[in-house]
């Protein structure tokens with residue numbers, strides 16, 4: 001199974017890019033993770049935020065391969081402990097499809113994107129900046145692979 005991260009936002013700051021690259025490297029055997037960045041919709045004077053959210057949604061949906069399991073990162077989604085995420089990972093693997101994780105823009109996901117999602121995953125009640133969400137997602141996926149493999153990285 002391969003994973004794809006489709007995220008609104010371009011050009012991560014170096015400290016995020018380095019952290020993300022580190023976990024992506026650690027994941028490369030167990031869960032190869034490919035990143036697709038989506039240009040944020042245009043916001044500001046005279047621009048309608050709803051239009052920007054809709055444009056981001058169209059671009060996210062266009063980047064999705066047809067037969068892929070979709071998990072939208074969303075503050076109103078399901079909360080999973082790291083152990084529950086590891087169990088999810090095993091279920092996703094048994095499902096036999098590749099998996100896509102979606103991170104929205106400054107105003108969250110378009111309704112069409114949430115409608116396409118098979119699951120919604122909340123990292124907790126805090127609203128996190130999208131760049132940090134990439135990093136936490138990559139680390140938690142790595143942690144989940146180590147839990148499944150019985151590797152001592154996870155010591156809860």
Ligand SMILES: C[S@@+](CC[C@H](N)C(=O)[O-])C[C@H]1O[C@@H](n2cnc3c(N)ncnc32)[C@H](O)[C@@H]1O
Nearest residue numbers: 073074075103104107108122123124126127128
């Ligand atoms: C700055 S947040 C958007 C906040 C927006 N007000 C909302 O209601 O979704 C940008 C993206 O980061 C992700 N995100 C932020 N905090 C999150 C959390 N606690 N759990 C899951 N995803 C989160 C979501 O994909 C969100 O669309």
